[in-house]
Amino acid sequence: MAEETNTAVATANGGAEAARSETSRAEGPRGARGPRPGGPGGREGGRKYFRRKKVCKFCVEKIESINYKDVRLLAQFVAESGKIVPRRLTGVCTPHQRRLSTAIKQARNIALLPFAGRA
Numbered sequence: 001m002a003e004e005t006n007t008a009v010a011t012a013n014g015g016a017e018a019a020r021s022e023t024s025r026a027e028g029p030r031g032a033r034g035p036r037p038g039g040p041g042g043r044e045g046g047r048k049y050f051r052r053k054k055v056c057k058f059c060v061e062k063i064e065s066i067n068y069k070d071v072r073l074l075a076q077f078v079a080e081s082g083k084i085v086p087r088r089l090t091g092v093c094t095p096h097q098r099r100l101s102t103a104i105k106q107a108r109n110i111a112l113l114p115f116a117g118r119a
């Protein structure tokens with residue numbers, strides 16, 4: 001818009017400027033990237049250990065409500081450190097894990113299970 005009024009100045013001054021900038025742009029590093037190393041379809045990173053499908057113990061044994069007094073049962077899902085074993089390790093389904101964790105916490109409060117184990 002404003003360039004149209006002083007075209008003469010623009011060509012005299014900015015002409016060389018524009019040309020220089022254009023050459024420098026051409027010289028600059030462009031997107032000359034080669035093909036990505038290790039694209040899809042590489043070597044198959046097979047699993048070392050084949051784990052069999054884990055099933056929820058409570059679903060299998062049809063245990064609907066998990067009793068906090070059942071220490072034998074709860075202790076299976078408490079690690080030696082006193083922690084509740086995560087679902088991904090035990091295979092317990094989400095609704096049962098929720099009840100299980102509640103039961104474990106109740107059992108802890110009446111000292112049936114440890115808050116923290118040895119070590």
Ligand SMILES: [Zn+2]
Nearest residue numbers: 056059093096
């Ligand atoms: Zn379940």
